Amino acid sequence: MTITDATAVPARRRWAGLAVLSASVLLVVMDMTVLNVALPAISEDLRPDSIELLWMVDAYALVLSGLLVTVSALGDRWGRKRMLLTGFGVFGAASLAVLAADSPLEVIAVRALLGVGGAMIMPSTLSMIRNLFTDPGERAKALGVWAAMAAVGAALGPIVAGFLLEHFSWHSAFLVNVPVMVVAIAAGLFLLPESRNPDPGRWDVLATVLSMAGMVALLYAVKNFGKYGLADPGALVAAVVAVVALGWFVARCLSRPDPLLEIRLFRSAPFSAGVVTALTTSIAMAAVLLLLAQWMQLVQGYPPLETGLRLLPAAAAAIIASPLAPVLAARIGARTVLAGGLALTGLGFLLVYLAPAPLGYGPVAGALVLIGAGNGSLAIASAAIMSGTPAAKSGSAAAIEETSYEIGGALGVAVLGSVAAAVYRGELAYAGPAAGVVRESLGGALGVAKELGPAAGHLAAQARRAFTESLILTSGAGVALMLAGTLIVWFLTPRVLDVTAQHH
Structure with missing residues (x-):
């Protein structure tokens, strides 16, 4: 079954399809956070140098961000279901390949291949929700569920990885993906209808190369400015x-009638507000x-x-807030x-x-609840992005939204992470042995402290x-x-915007 914007999908099949899409998002987001917990065990086993360690962390995001636009445009032409199921296969195969990885370079290759699978999966889920749920009210609820599952994935990643690493080798943090992807492929074959753009236009090879090169370069620049300075x-x-x-x-x-990515979507104020x-x-x-995990x-x-x-309060609040956001928006x-979430x-x-x-942990737990509840506004951001987007352009809208998540994640680590690093160095008045290592990171300082003997306690407490x-x-x-973001979104969003109303 291939659907167009005018084709209704039976309700039971719509919501069953959403379950498959939400489960896949949960797993991909979970996988993004797993490496943070598994990295010390991988480092101890494979002994990567600093450059290899950097690429282990960055390979996934760089490949994913570079392919988002191209893969979304391909999905519009080839079929979004076909692209999604292929993504499941690539993600599962990459996770299984970790069994053969016994060097840093091979782990980097696995992470890059996971990025290819993630690029196929993430925008496909959003564009398929846009095409599955033609009623905007239902679509807003479906996007609330989607956002909640993304929050669950972010919370489950460290917990699942922590449990697996306490009982098995670091390979298990990757292998957990394999059975889930097998089930997702089987369920997706039966439950998801196919959808594609009926008139996609000519393929633009130059734009494809420019989008890949530009996005990879942008993310690389942001990450390295954060690590090494301007x-x-x-x-x-x-x-x-x-x-x-x-x-x-x-x-x-902007100069083509059939662009690879529909940049003109930014002319819509609600679309821009959702992206911001x-x-x-x-x-x-x-x-x-x-910062809080460290x-x-x-x-x-x-x-x-x-x-x-202990990071769970953020996810719990997001799980509650995300499905409630459309109800609140209607009232x-x-x-x-949107502005209230920020x-x-x-x-x-x-x-x-x-x-x-x-x-202490008390104020931090309260902060996590507020931050998680604020995350609930992402359901309305997705609805604002998708509600005014024609079904044929849903791939472009999904690619732009997913790209904003990737760039935002990189900027968060680079900008706020750099602020934290600068303050840490400024607060740490230490001129003893291995001062460079001590001032580089808290982990480095605690490592040096272990070798200092009697002075260890003072250095560790100071760091x-x-x-x-x-x-x-x-x-x-x-x-x-967040105040700046709140003001921008407030003034960008029309005073009356009903993301549950039908747009034409």
Whole structure:
């Protein structure tokens, strides 16, 4: 069965299809967070150098972001169901290939292949929801479920990885994907209808190359500016490549009647507001998970599994808020929910910033609840993006939304992570042995402290205090960022915007 915008899919099949799409998103998002917990075990086993370690972390996001636009456009032509099921197969095969990986380069290759699968899966799920649910009210509810499952995936990643690493080798953190992907392929074959753009136009080879080169260069530049500062020559070259390639790509898309990516969607204020919401929320979540996971393990001393459990309040709040967001939007307006979600996230940062010293888990748990509840607005952001998008252009809309998540995640780590690193170095007045390692990271400082003998306790306490202070001051920067996002979204979003109403 191939559906177009006018073809109704039976209700039972629609919601069963949503279950398959939501489960796949849960797993892909979960996989993004698993590596953070598994990395120490992989490092101990394979002994990668610093460059290899960097590529283990970055390969997935770089490949995924580079392919999003191309794969979405291919899915519009080839069939979104076909693209999704192929993505399931690639993701499962890459996860299984980890059994043969016994060197850092092979793990990097597995991560890159997972990025290929993720690029096929993520935008396909969103564009298929747009085509499955032609009624905007139903679509808003479906996107609420989708957003909730993404939040569950982010929370389950560290917990599942922590449990597996306590009982099995690091390979198990990848292998858990395999049976789920087999079930997803079988269920998707029977439950998901096919959909495609009936008139996709000619394929633009130059735009394909420009989008890949520009997105990979942009993400590489953002990540390396965050790690090495604005003077890093590699990041500067990548930034220039990104500006030239993406500028050329946008100009080319705007000049063609059948562009690879429909940039003109940004002429819609609700669409732009949804993208800004997704981008800003992703910046916040990436920084929160990065800094709080380190603070819990290295300052508070919680083991990986307990750290995952203590991060759960954010997911629990998002699971509750995401399905409620469409109901709230119908009552108080989509603009209030979109801007209010960002404001709630800002309040979460403010709670950490204003918490009495010494910082304890109580204020952090409260902040996680507020940040998770603010994440509920992503359901309305997706609805705002998709509600005014024609079904034939749903691939472009999905690619833009997913790209905003990827760029937001990279910016969160690069910008707020860099602020945290600068504050940490500024607070740490240490000039003893291995001062460079100590000032580079809290993990490095604690490693040096273990070798210092009697002075170890003083250095460890000093480094932990400096990191906690950096977390608090970075939360202050987070407040400013979320306030700016709130104001932009408030003024971008029309005063009356009903994402549950039919658009033509």
